[in-house]
Amino acid sequence: MEQFLQQLLNGIAVGGIYALVALGYTMVYGVLKLINFAHGDLFTIGAYLGLTLLVSAGIAGALPLFAAILLVFIMVALFVALIGFLLERTAYRPLRSAGRLSAVVSALGASIFFQNAIMLIYEPRVYVFPDFLRPTFTISLFGFTFPGIRLFIVGVSILLMLLLWAFIQKTRVGTAIQAVAIDQDAARLVGINVNKIISLVFLIGPGLGGIAGLMVGLYYGQIDFTMGWGYGLKAFIAAILGGIGNIPGAMLGGFLLGIIEALAAGYISMAWKDAIAFFVLIVILIVRPTGILGERTAEKL
Amino acid sequence: MHDTTAAHHFHAEKNKTVGRFFEHNKRSVFYVALILLFAAFPLTGSSYWIDLGVNIGFYTLLALSLNVILGQAGIFNMGHMAFYGVGAYVTAILNTVWHWPVFWTMPLAGCAAGLFAAIVARPIIHLRGDYLLIVTIGIVEIVRIALLNDIGGLTGGSNGIFGISRPVLFGFKIVKPIHFYYLVWGMVAVSYLLFYMMRRSRFGRALNYIKTDDVAAEGCGIDVAHYKLLAFVLGATWAGMTGSIYAAKMTTIAPESFNFMESCIIFAVVILGGGSQLGVLISALLFIGLPEIFRQFNDFRMLLFGLAMMLMMIWRPQGILPMRPRLYAVSKKLFSGAKESTSKGQEKIA
């Protein structure tokens, strides 16, 4: 029972990270119908930048730990959001009318570019987050002790998702994002500035992804420049699991995938952990191609 | 007056046909020159250059086979390396465990890759493009992880398989890079020709219709699912056979050679090529060859590669050489009939 609960909480923590990254995929897919392959690398940038700010820039030493981490989270989110914004402007916007495959290749190119840029700026080696940065406290719940960092990650990711959810549902801009996702031309007709909305999505998605990257660093304690591929793919699977383009779907898919993976790693086989996510994906696509929360639409002829 | 317009049409057509015939010959000259160029290349270069040539040859073969799936049928396959890997491992296992000669294993490697493709693609081939993309990424990852985990004790885990013997062709042992150069580029030439002929047939046309509009294709009487599957299996079989030669060339293979990143590169080469085979060939030379040539800037190589992919797409989103419409030979007899009906049509309107 203890092991099961620990695995479950581990799954929820990783799932929260997947969900945050998946939100970036799903929102971009919603408005542009583009798989942003570079999203995983924006996530990596978040992790590296966070480490630089905390350690090399000395923010961790200058402020109390929690304040420092909070400040760095905000800085990372802003900076990665800015990169996302610039990425859309330079690599995707000129291809808006050129067909989806061209944009996919451009996204792949961007991904390779970012990955190698990180490798050149830092070195091609694993970076370790110093122990003093990683909260080591534990929390007792229902008679079990859980590592505080896990609960911290679950808490932050759920908080961010609730904020995003409120933003999308309750504000005019959020409604405009939904409108653009449903029908760009119609949205333009009713006076929504589609370009602005797309830019906004490329601020929000990468911002969340950058935060998720830093959380991975704090959680696992080590990062490397290729980690974006793996997390990016998993998050994309999570987005499809939930129904691509669907925001609550990405959250659900993220948590679900995290839990399935953690339990499979714990009870089936660690070596096959990464393959299991893909098995789940293939099964879902065969059984319910629109994902769990995706809506089935009649094909127009 | 009607007659003169119709006659004008006819002459214009005839001139166009003559012009195209010349163009066609010009093309033959171009291809002969190209073949000579490739054949002469090893005579000038060092063994480093020849090795590079072999390497580009493998990528070209893979790109040509993926072009059948992605360029001609429009199926988003980003897991092509999975079939390459299956072919390579089949050859490696048959050769090292049961000591089969490499060339005997080649058809089997192709069939195994094709069969594997048929099994995994059957339930997913009808899926929408983006879903197919992610599922094929899944396939290449699952294959890699399966190889890493030493399935059946045959794949050797992360170390892979070593000691694969050299192929022997009619008593001639293929060892040196230059031998492999001619073998691989010979296969490129054969594949190029076969796929070109396929494009000019009922099968190739069906793939093109499906790529353009699958609902319309189905509505015209084309079994869309069947042809998509056929294209997928054909491309995978080719990749499997290529993998077979790759195993013999390297004599050592490991799971990491067949990863998702490599699949992405092949995918990008095909899209950058634009759909035509010549475009794919140029694209492979450019995007695989150039980074290798600039090895001295090793650190910046892949950075520039990524940048080039973005710039290429912005500069030329349709790719280097898009597929040109095929020219059909129509007999004169038909044309005189056509002329009549044209004038009739005009009368009707008048």
Add this chain to the structure above:
Amino acid sequence: MPLLKVDHMTKNFGGLVAVDDLSFNVEPNSIVGLIGPNGAGKTTVFNCITGNYTPEAGSITFDGQSIKGLRPHKIVELGIARTFQSIRLFSDLPSIENVLAGRHCRMKAGMLSCLFHAPSQKKEEEASVERCMEELAFVGLAHHWQDPAGSLSYGNQRLLEIARALASDPKLLILDEPAGGMNEQETKALVDTILAIRKRNITILLIEHDMRLVMKICEKLLVLEHGSLIAKGEPSSVRNDPAVIEAYLGSDANKW
């Protein structure tokens, strides 16, 4: 025996009943018009017959064989060819290649003989190109054989779709608004073409809003409203049917 027999067919979309317990027959060698106000479910009926949709209930029998639930390409093979309401040509491809798409299901060359251009494949290919040129000439587009389909005028694109459908040797040709977007002269030429098709012993079922065309060429009309048949019979009797007038009043009444 009717060529096509639709029996108690029902098709729903979610909660919406698009076709409701519909039954009708199409006799061989006739020209039948399916008419009705917009949104009556006419195109849905066509899509059920051609296999693009599968009806929830009822049966569809063609030439003595049940075709319900078969995939569209199979139905084309059995002898039902169609055109689309929103033209669906392969617009970048030359006209001749568009017509060859329709010929595909009557050709036999397999994958290997296509790869190696076997002699039988070559012969079949030549014969097919010739046959497709004939179909192009039949609809009066022979001189456009090499032009990309997308470069043709709207009316000619409709004709090209008909040529593509004819190339599959259909017994029944289904035309979805063949005169849509055509000017008066083109419509006149279309009437001649449709009559010429019938002379080839091909049965025609069509949806059309141009009532003059419908009245001129159809031998039998089926009037659909809200997915059900409200009248059928000869054009002259249908046009005076009170239920039909009621259905059209206020919207399309002036078209009569």
